[in-house]
Amino acid sequence: MFREKIKILDCTIRDGGLINNHDFDLHFVRALYKSLSDAGIDYMEIGYKNSRRLFNPKEYGKWKFCEEDDIKRTIEGIESDKMKLSVMVDVDRVDIDDVKPKKESPVDMIRVASYVKDIDKAIFLCNHFADKGYETTINIMAISRALDNELNEALHQLEEECKAGVVYVVDSFGSLYQETTEFLIKKARHILKTKEVGIHAHNNQQLAFANTIEAIIHDANYLDATVYGLGRAAGNCPLELLLGFLKNPKFDIRPVLDIISKEFIPLRDKMEWGYIIPYAITGILDEHPRAAIALRESEKKENYREFYESLITDVEK
Amino acid sequence: MFREKIKILDCTIRDGGLINNHDFDLHFVRALYKSLSDAGIDYMEIGYKNSRRLFNPKEYGKWKFCEEDDIKRTIEGIESDKMKLSVMVDVDRVDIDDVKPKKESPVDMIRVASYVKDIDKAIFLCNHFADKGYETTINIMAISRALDNELNEALHQLEEECKAGVVYVVDSFGSLYQETTEFLIKKARHILKTKEVGIHAHNNQQLAFANTIEAIIHDANYLDATVYGLGRAAGNCPLELLLGFLKNPKFDIRPVLDIISKEFIPLRDKMEWGYIIPYAITGILDEHPRAAIALRESEKKENYREFYESLITDVEK
Numbered sequence A, B: 001m002f003r004e005k006i007k008i009l010d011c012t013i014r015d016g017g018l019i020n021n022h023d024f025d026l027h028f029v030r031a032l033y034k035s036l037s038d039a040g041i042d043y044m045e046i047g048y049k050n051s052r053r054l055f056n057p058k059e060y061g062k063w064k065f066c067e068e069d070d071i072k073r074t075i076e077g078i079e080s081d082k083m084k085l086s087v088m089v090d091v092d093r094v095d096i097d098d099v100k101p102k103k104e105s106p107v108d109m110i111r112v113a114s115y116v117k118d119i120d121k122a123i124f125l126c127n128h129f130a131d132k133g134y135e136t137t138i139n140i141m142a143i144s145r146a147l148d149n150e151l152n153e154a155l156h157q158l159e160e161e162c163k164a165g166v167v168y169v170v171d172s173f174g175s176l177y178q179e180t181t182e183f184l185i186k187k188a189r190h191i192l193k194t195k196e197v198g199i200h201a202h203n204n205q206q207l208a209f210a211n212t213i214e215a216i217i218h219d220a221n222y223l224d225a226t227v228y229g230l231g232r233a234a235g236n237c238p239l240e241l242l243l244g245f246l247k248n249p250k251f252d253i254r255p256v257l258d259i260i261s262k263e264f265i266p267l268r269d270k271m272e273w274g275y276i277i278p279y280a281i282t283g284i285l286d287e288h289p290r291a292a293i294a295l296r297e298s299e300k301k302e303n304y305r306e307f308y309e310s311l312i313t314d315v316e317k
Helices: A012-016 A026-039 A068-075 A116-131 A148-161 A178-191 A208-217 A239-245 A254-267 A277-284 A290-296 A304-316 B012-016 B026-039 B068-075 B116-131 B148-161 B178-191 B208-217 B239-245 B254-267 B277-284 B290-296 B304-316
Strands: A007-010 A043-048 A084-090 A109-114 A135-140 A166-171 A196-201 A222-225 B007-010 B043-048 B084-090 B109-114 B135-140 B166-171 B196-201 B222-225
Touching: A007 A239, A012 A026, A012 A043, A012 A084, A026 A043, A026 A068, A026 A254, A109 A116, A116 A135, A116 A148, A135 A148, A135 A196, A148 A178, A166 A178, A166 A208, A166 A222, A178 A196, A178 A208, A178 B208, A196 A208, A208 A222, A208 A239, A208 B178, A208 B208, A222 A239, A239 A254, A239 B277, A254 B277, A254 B304, A277 A290, A277 A304, A277 B239, A277 B254, A290 A304, A304 B254, B007 B239, B012 B026, B012 B043, B012 B084, B026 B043, B026 B068, B026 B254, B109 B116, B116 B135, B116 B148, B135 B148, B135 B196, B148 B178, B166 B178, B166 B208, B166 B222, B178 B196, B178 B208, B196 B208, B208 B222, B208 B239, B222 B239, B239 B254, B277 B290, B277 B304, B290 B304
Parallel strands: A007 A043, A007 A222, A043 A084, A084 A109, A109 A135, A135 A166, A166 A196, A196 A222, B007 B043, B007 B222, B043 B084, B084 B109, B109 B135, B135 B166, B166 B196, B196 B222
Antiparallel strands: none
């Protein structure tokens, strides 16, 4: 039996944009928009809403800023009855005055990404966007590193003070195993009595899909995925596998298979993501992938043992 | 806390040999033997013991036959105190007279691969090899397709009539999810009161590692893995991830990272395995990967949607 409450959010352009400075071309984003819509996906996250005063637009693609006019031009003429659009904001990187009221924007949902320590700022942003008419979520990043008492307090604050409809558990480092995922989702479900819980998993240890299934079992209803797992470093939960698992008849895997053949296989020659040993190592060690990303851009990119030893030496210090 | 009873069996050469007709060169197999031994792996499965009367030795590499002299030559001069050697036999493909008594062979363990329907033959073979002095296992293939009553009967037969020390749940099609893995491992543990239970997972849906963790949680102690996941089609549970997960101090991940850098990265240019959409599709549909393997050798290798539609049409017929 399928669960009607389950919503899939595709964040291919947003998370994949972390690899290419958010510089996907119009053809690609339009093709993806059409495929996801045809597949019955609930939300497409198209990028970040970053401040142009903090980031130079000449150095980034348009999906780092998500101007309303760029979005409108991208989706123009493509039929999509139901799919909603989402953008993400980071605490301290958004200018709230850049965000128009919902009725003037093609965006339906704004997701606020935050570390536990920034939860007060995240709640302020979230409530501001909710007041402008958007659906909102809070995405708790790097949750594997959160201290249990601080996480508990943050979740209670979210339940009591925040207008977000959904709170996501975000495994930024791809270090969670199923048992920890179960623990975190159960904790969130227990405290967040009036909200939905979501999962955003990274695939460093080939566990993004497994942890998403685990989250579904324990009643997370908002599921992040990306086509062919495209996303920063090891990437994310592959949308095609999630669609294969869910029995909900509203989803259709075929448009996703199609776009993988046509767009994502050629893209593999230009962008790197997926199961690559340095990302597995940072996942195993519960570390941010930045050291692994730097290694992949160096001449020592396949020197795994030395990389591992450098990280465990750092940890031991 | 680590579980001392856990044993890891590396089947890189045996399962990977299904891609290249078991034709790994001496240098590669010796390097792997040394790395696995240094990493503290319990068993290395070096190939199949197939009958030379059924398969022409000119068409296959030596690891399809695992002659004692070839094995001795391969491991000669490499220090390895503890690692044991294993070979696999298939029902109806082995000539029992080819198998010398244990005391004349470098092999320690013989694993009998069998479908549920062939369990009587498998028990006969297994008991014969046990009487020759070998450790033995039964590996129940394609368990996702076994009818529940037939599987129950086979497990009871194994408990009562078979000398194997271990019975493996084998997810040949890579179609199991965690809940089914839990169900099967619990069932096996419940019926096989005097034997250990093992898991051999395939990675079609990126769940080989997750299903292996699930099996560990439910008390499977014999774990199959392969270096960098090398194995037929989508491959297997990556050994490096398993070592990263297990807390047992007898294992050392570093020699495995080393051999991935030196031998497996170059090998990727010559052999194909891993997360490839047609294998994901056969996994989702609980089908043998043979149609996907054929597709990958054809001109339509990236034509995923058509492949998916051809399989679901077959199923619906």
